[in-house]
Amino acid sequence: SQQGEEDPQALSIQEGENATMNCSYKTSINNLQWYRQNSGRGLVHLILIRSNEREKHSGRLRVTLDTSKKSSSLLITASRAADTASYFCATDLDNDMRFGAGTRLTVKP
């Protein structure tokens, strides 16, 4: 069964703006990960946040995790046209990683 559910399904912004994507899940987790998928390609790992962490940064990425609400958000700051892709959250519990349907982000130049 699916676990992560991303929101919104699609997001279109101008270059330079920030993009925020949300993920909700249903069960306990060890960690939550965000992946990026360019059209016609495999997924690429972006960032991992553990269940005992609340916020994590990596370059222009900021991830938050609220285990009480079973939700996470991914913020991409100062977006670029090259950030156009689908973004997936994945929940990891005891060697079992589950994905959602992703958020399709379009960054217009």
Add this chain to the structure above:
Amino acid sequence: DTAVSQTPKYLVTQMGNDKSIKCEQNLGHDTMYWYKQDSKKFLKIMFSYNNKELIINETVPNRFSPKSPDKAHLNLHINSLELGDSAVYFCASSANRGRVDKGDEKLFFGSGTQLSVL
């Protein structure tokens, strides 16, 4: 060198045929996976193997049979293909899945095999 490689990239076949998709990883990882991505982009886990041993077997028709000859390879054989099998199939691998919180939990994906059943 591609870390996780799967072949073929495209597979077009008739209903009822049997086909295989191959996957190899050169990362020295212990665990390999097959995921199916449907037309709505849902990515659903099908199987997971750790050191050639099956550890996750989702509710997948038994027409799908994974085979892991060694921990670097996980192939997917599909019998009696149906129209609904059309999707993109991704192979992935990860290290040390039995050791949580060691920083090795991320997955490395292949580029996918687009299967079209006519």
